[in-house]
Amino acid sequence: MQYEGVLRKMQTEIGSPIQYYLVFEADFLNVNQVLDKTIKIDLKKFQCLNCGNDRPIYRQGFCKTCFFEIPSAGDWIMRPELSTAHLDKEDRDLAYEKKVQLQPHIVYLANSSNIKVGVTRKTQVPTRWIDQGAHEAIEIVEVPNRYLAGITEVALKDHIGDKTNWRKMLTNTVDDEDLETWRNKLKPYIPEEAAPYFIENNAETNLEYPVLRYPEKVKSLNLDKTPNFEGRLKGIKGQYLIFEDNTVFNVRGSEGYYVGLSIH
Known part of the structure; x- marks a missing residue:
């Protein structure tokens, strides 16, 4: 099975266990169905979740320019106490902020x-x-x-x-x-x-997670340092894929990375 596209956080569905989905532009993968299979991840390029350009991802799936300009990356996202829409005060885009904050x-x-x-x-x-x-x-x-x-x-x-x-x-x-x-x-x-x-x-x-085996200690996969990785999937928890060799991959932390996935 081959998949290709920009990573976004996995979509989830409550169940026993929770169901996880990787959703790409033209396809999606129920990740639970590939437990105990080998997954190969290849970084191909970047694709900012806002402008779509191939620029290094700065934070939250956005390139640096977009991160500091778009309303969905304002400081109040991470620090809700900074919200001001209830006072009619704009941070970056009042209409957007009212929709989310109010x-x-x-x-x-x-x-x-x-x-x-x-x-x-x-x-x-x-x-x-x-x-x-x-x-x-x-x-x-x-x-x-x-x-x-x-x-x-x-x-x-x-x-x-x-x-x-x-x-x-x-x-x-x-x-x-x-x-x-x-x-x-x-x-x-x-x-x-x-x-x-x-x-x-x-x-x-x-909440119950689809994990066959938890790692004893964890080592984190960083696609900037290791653009090609292959491992046997042993579990999914949070937004992490857990592999047999104790490698864990934070899908949400890699939003905006355009990858090829092959499963066998």
Whole structure:
């Protein structure tokens, strides 16, 4: 089987286990179906996800020029507390920012490597949790805009982490914490403006990944340094492909890379 195209983050479908898809312009691959098969990845060129030009990828699948100009790469993406659309203040494109920022957002707790707090648009539940490799997650606040979610996350970060240790997540050496207990413990620290939106009692979501074997230690595949790679696929977790030789490949971290894939 041969595939070719620009990498974008894998699309996912909730199930037991989660289903993963690599989607190219003219084709798609259900990655679960090639578990235990050998995959060859060849970097052919770059293709910025915005302008489409063959320029080195800077961040988030964009070339440097696009990254600093387009509205979908504004600082408020990574730091929701910087959102200003609710004040009618533009960062790069107010119409775009209103569309994304002025919709329901969720502040959640997730167990991936350790317990962490995070923010996502309501429409991105449970996709966001899957992309982080969380094996369980729970919603704690649902607010009407991104700014309120951002200031809630900032307040809670003083009491709990906000980062996933991707190495621990991929080796499945996870610290299991009780999410409901943590939700109640963190409730007093939610900012006043967001307090009315606290979710009192909802169940946690459990997520199961298609992994035949977890690596003992991980070595990361970087296509800039290793443009040609071949390995037997042993699992998919988060946005990572896990190979038999302990190599892991972050598909989302390689967005904008145009590759050839052959599977045998």
